[in-house]
Amino acid sequence: EADIYQTPRYLVIGTGKKITLECSQTMGHDKMYWYQQDPGMELHLIHYSYGVNSTEKGDLSSESTVSRIRTEHFPLTLESARPSHTSQYLCASSEFGRGTGELFFGEGSRLTVL
């Protein structure tokens, strides 16, 4: 079982609020990722990190920001939430080096912005 945790699992907030989605992993993985999953099921990579103090934007442009101050922690922040940000956000991690490169996913954070 993967040791990667996301909080909150569900969040309903009003427009204009600042929110932070938390993601922590206890596997010591260097690589971490945030995906946005739309109602049509497709996964879109919005941010990734290959280590502490390293963050990159993903394939889908997002108004969110991320930080990686500690290996185990990769929070995602929206400064001013809008209804268009309503989505499921999935955090994942993987090990750098030899191996399959498989991703381990958290359970997801479902965000609804009213």
Add this chain to the structure above:
Amino acid sequence: GEDVEQSLFLSVREGDSSVINCTYTDSSSTYLYWYKQEPGAGLQLLTYIFSNMDMKQDQRLTVLLNKKDKHLSLRIADTQTGDSAIYFCAEGPGGQGGKLIFGQGTELSVKP
């Protein structure tokens, strides 16, 4: 750029076999993966296959890889209602490489 394509829906009867298909474009991919997502949850790795293999079997799951046609399939034998989920195909370079590329997901519906 790299692309992974899947059909969006599959419906089968309980006890039948399910076959979910995937095509990919990056011939340099080292690993190909199948993930399962149950409602309201994250993705879980079901199985993977190394690119120099043609087939991998794991209990009810059989993965077939045709490198020439860049085609990957997942066969689930004796499909159960608990297999109802979204299945994602993905390709990637392995641990020393970059990102995984995911397909759009196939929603499998198993009817009793």
